[in-house]
Every structure is written in C-alpha cells, then in structure tokens.
C-alpha cells in the first residue's frame with residue numbers, strides 16, 4: 249500500500265506536487281494519469297525517497313522509503329529504462345543489485361527468465377533495444393519479490409507484443425495481491441490495464457477513483473441514430489427530455505436514452521431507423537474533460553482531439 253498525505257514538492261516558486269492525498273491499494277493495478285508536467289514523475293521520486301517532500305509525507309507499507317530496512321524487498325520500481333551501466337551484462341547488473349540487497353543469486357536467473365532475457369543475459373546492456381532495456385528495468389524491479397511495484401511509462405517505445413506482455417504482467421502481479429502503480433500517457437492501454445485511477449493535474453489530485461466511476465462521472469455515453477425521418481424523429485426525442493445533437497454526418501447523438509427506448513419510440517411512430525448504435529464514453533474522453541483546465545503545456549492545436557466532444561457542454565459548467 250502506498251499512502252500520500254498532504255504531499256507537496258516545490259522547486260523554488262514552482263509547485264510540482266501540491267498537497268496530494270491518495271492511496272494505492274494492493275490487489276489492483278492503479279493507473280497514474282496526468283498531462284505533461286502534471287507531477288507524476290516527481291510523485292514517484294518522492295515515493296522512492298529520491299527526493300524529499302517540502303511538506304506532507306508519503307509512505308510505503310506504513311513507512312517512508314528511507315525507513316524501510318530492505319527497500320528492494322518491499323518496493324520495486326521502473327523509472328528510467330536506460331538506468332543500467334552500458335558496459336555491464338544484464339546478468340551482472342542484476343547480480344550487483346541483488347548482492348547489495350542480500351538477495352540470492354538464483355533470483356537473478358529467475359527474473360531474467362521471467363522477463364524473457366535469459367538468452368541475452370551475458371551480453372552488454374549497451375547493445376540492448378529500448379524494449380530489452382525496459383524488460384531489464386522490470387527484472388530489477390521484481391528482483392526483491394516486492395509487494396509494491398511502480399512503473400513510470402513502462403510501455404513507452406515498445407512494440408505491440410511488448411505492450412501486451414507488460415499489460416499481462418501487471419495484471420498478474422496485481423492478481424497475486426501486489427500493489428501496482430503505473431503511469432502512462434496511453435489512455436487506450438490504461439483503460440485495458442488499470443482497475444483504479446489516480447489523476448493529477450498541475451500537481452493537484454483531481455481524482456482517486458475506480459476506472460468505471462471515473463468514466464461515468466467525467467464523460468457521457470450516447471446513442472448514435474440515423475434515420476431518413478430525422479426531421480420528425482428528433483422533435484419526438486427532444487419531447488422526452490433527451491438531449492439531441494447533430495453530429496454533422498447526417499446522424500444525431502442522443503444523450504440520456506437507451507438504444508431500446510429510442511428504437512421503441514421510433515417504432516411506435518412508424519419511423520424507419522438506419523442506425524442505432526450505443527457509443528460508450530472512453531477513458532480518453534473522460535480524461536480530456538477532467539484535465540482540460542489542468543494542462544501545463546498546450547500545443548497550438550485544440551486540447552480536445554474530437555470536435556464533437558469539445559462541443560458538448562460539461563455537466564454543471566463550462567470547460
């Protein structure tokens with residue numbers, strides 16, 4: 249378990265992490281999301297004792313990292329994929345880490361096998377691809393068989409096979425009862441991997457909630473309807489109190505109704521339907537809505553990729 253209470257880090261006038269409160273629980277994959285510069289890496293460094301909080305605290309299994317008697321046995325982390333010394337072999341890199349933490353040599357062989365690097369264990373790390381370096385970093389994180397694991401952008405630069413491998417591994421580690429905390433910019437990947445989310449924007453925690461609740465609270469599902477009788481159907485839908493929006497492709501989006509309700513209404517009125525599609529809100533939609541105002545570095549392009557989503561009013565207020 250990881251617990252942050254009032255966790256704050258300032259660099260001069262810059263507040264990188266601002267009174268953050270969150271809990272990362274065992275048995276789940278918790279995704280750590282936030283726009284660029286939101287404070288994710290700083291938070292992870294604070295958890296690992298690589299930086300000291302300006303205020304507040306963060307604990308791993310009830311103690312700050314620096315108080316842990318055998319840190320590698322309690323928490324493993326992948327922060328920088330290319331952290332290993334280039335001239336060393338993968339085996340020697342892991343054996344050095346293991347020896348200084350009282351971890352037996354056979355565990356080095358086990359983790360090399362686990363991450364699929366056994367065949368290249370004796371090769372110098374400088375020749376490793378990004379994917380192999382990523383696997384080596386994960387092997388190092390798993391070395392002490394810790395109950396808490398943290399991964400900062402673990403799928404960065406990986407090919408599809410590598411991405412599926414990491415996703416499966418994280419889910420497996422959580423299923424074994426471990427605490428898994430993972431940051432990523434890839435929303436579609438996070439939606440497949442995480443059960444719970446901690447969302448940060450400009451150093452502040454914006455959400456600490458289950459994946460389902462986060463999507464339901466921050467994005468709206470709708471039904472896409474096409475019909476040759478839209479001019480007659482749309483007013484009937486609106487009369488029911490359902491919000492109807494033109495999607496500029498000859499269809500409408502209907503909010504607040506199920507596909508069944510719309511189909512029944514059209515049938516009763518004798519109106520043909522050419523399409524009736526339930527469209528689930530995505531994690532990306534929800535994330536964009538919640539963090540729209542908390543983006544540190546905007547590009548010139550609009551912050552919201554889908555024009556249709558940008559046009560929708562936010563529940564309870566504007567963007």
Ligand SMILES: Nc1ncnc2c1ncn2[C@@H]1O[C@H](COP(=O)(O)OP(=O)(O)OP(=O)(O)O)[C@@H](O)[C@H]1O
Nearest residue numbers: 259262263264282283284285286287288289290291
């Ligand atoms: N050592 C430092 N000195 C000064 N400012 C820093 C330092 N480290 C981080 N920051 C600033 O703190 C803020 C948070 O940075 P951090 O790297 O934690 O964000 P992040 O969410 O990990 O971003 P990204 O997704 O781009 O990796 C940024 O504005 C960053 O410029």
